[in-house]
Amino acid sequence: MLHLRLITPADRTEAVVEVIGSTVGTTHLVVLPGAARNPEGDLVLCDVAREAGDQLLHELRLLGVDRDGSIAVENIDLTLSKRADEAELEAPGEPADAVIWEQLAEATHEESALTITYAAFMILATMIAACGVVLDNAILIVGAMAVGPEFGPLAGVCTGVVQRRPRLAARSLAALLIGFAAAIVATTVFSLVMDALGLFREGLLDDPRPNTSFIWQPDPFSFVVAVLAGTAGMLSLTSAKSGALVGVAISVTTVPAGANAAVALSYGDFGQMWGSTEQLLLNLAGIIVAGVLTLLAWKVLWRTQRGRWRRPLPRG
CATH class of the missing domain: 3.30.70 (Alpha-Beta Plaits)
Structure with missing residues (x-):
């Protein structure tokens, strides 16, 4: 109620x-x-x-x-x-199954604000992921995915498009792009510092990495998983089942891809950098497409139910 x-x-x-x-x-x-x-x-x-x-x-x-x-x-x-x-x-x-559109717009508006806290979480998540890709450690990758706050702006873009709120969509997109740009720049510097301390080395990036090589080698499954995750994420928001967002967070490789691009950039490995960037953009596009289609489906369903929300007033 x-x-x-x-x-x-x-x-x-x-x-x-x-x-x-x-x-x-x-x-x-x-x-x-x-x-x-x-x-x-x-x-x-x-x-x-x-x-x-x-x-x-x-x-x-x-x-x-x-x-x-x-x-x-x-x-x-x-x-x-x-x-x-x-x-x-x-x-x-x-x-x-109920969708409160005003509540959804308000929630995504708050989650998509470009704040110091949002930027800090994005940078920290990308740095954690950088450690994961260098060490080929899947646990660190999963942790970084869970910490990353990028789904808020992604949901804001989808809501802004479907609800025809260009300000919300533009604000969310700006937070998303600026957040990732800041995280990649900060992580590139972090990688150089770690290399100077002897904790990172270029050879680790070139070594076989069976647990994390998928991060910079996008394939059709990358887009499929992003679409499925985007659908699940929007369903979790519209139905107020926020617990499912944790599963969404660890199912796409947005933050790890950004981290791998930053580490590769620090060592001048442009092949891995562009591969990671392609993976990042592919995942972001898949989530946005799926989110928009999910909200459009809910909107159509809501319109078909309009006649069922009325009842005759009692007389007298």
């Missing part, structure tokens, strides 16, 4: 209550006239089944509540209410 806290202009409260009452899966409606002070208006509270949440938010925005008042949405972890159980049964579909 979702809990909505609305501040509505007094002249629109009746329309808001009518929309809530006509949306399936809503319950626990509370109206407090004149309770809001900033902005001024009435306070309206209600709970709604997650499956019906997006449709209700869409209707409320058409009334301009978000512009002239406020809409706050919270996830309810536990509700002990017979009426809430009935509302869940009334709403078509399952909560895990």
